[in-house]
Amino acid sequence: MLASIFVIFLFQLVGEMLQKYFELTIPGPVIGLVLLLVALLLHGRYGKSSRGELETGLNRTSDYLLGHLPLLFVPIGVGVVMHISFLEDRLLSVLLVIFIGTVLTVGFTAFVMEKLQTRGGRHDG
């Protein structure tokens, strides 16, 4: 468990360092995600044991962290509520743009995705 936490922190650290060094717009944790995914794929392909202790630990740690993922957005969400007056009289129009735009985007993207998947005859997990 501790080793898996170390691995996750390490990949984030490397991601943050790459982001700062190359001044990328992609956030450090996202770079860490991609690097960890590449490492897992390489390990899965060339590693000796497929079900190592570290892998079990990583599975458990990520399940725990991601199981409570919405909680992690509460502190920043409170910040939005406390600073919402920033928008003054444009608050309602901005909220409407966000609401209509987001709901349409969810629907459009999911609809397109499902149509493309069915056309290719792909299965779902």
Next chain:
Amino acid sequence: MTDEQKLYSIWVYLQAEPLFWLTLTIGAYLVGDYCYRRSNLFPLLNPVALGIVIVSGVLLIFNIQYERYFDGAKFIHFLLGPATVSLAIPIYRKWDLITANAKPIVTAVILGSIFAVLVTYLLAVFFSLEREIVLSLLPKSVTAPIAMGISELIGGIPSLTAIITIITGIIGAAFGTFTLDLLRVRKMSARGFGIGLASHGIGTARAMSRNETAGVFAAVAMGLSGIVTALIVPLMIFLLDI
């Protein structure tokens, strides 16, 4: 010391400690989660939205500065980074499903990202918002750090973009399923994909808490749309002559 003075000194002590704000944040979220389950998973009563409302209510009632609250709650906020990295693990577990859907994923990310920016632009013009706010709204569907970077690049207000992206995430997470049901999108992968593309991390968090396939496709959509949007927004500003 009178009892009242004692209580007051305890309150002063608690306010300065992270423990109080951490307990409040987790407690508010758990209350939200309880209401959500009791309401038979009614999307509007989702645990994030309720948690935010409860904590904000406490801060407003007791007249507490956000900075003081965040100083304690930052320990929860910190976990966002490691949680993002650990999304690699479920993505790895579902890797075969992702590679099997590689073509639809790439096409849907490009079309979805263009749609997100275009529809936001048209709506913002319709509501006759000023240029700076329009520019701050354009990258609203991608994760906050990328959105802020894009906003700065194109002449928007990055801090306004940060607020806008968080609201976008909450709205996508809360109302996204209504549109999906309305359009009868049934595949978990497609549902998650739409939510993740339109409402980044907060949408992904919600998808992940309901179904792993939906969560994984949401995470993939979030990551790819961040990159695609960073490329297309400057191009669309040029083409649309904004």
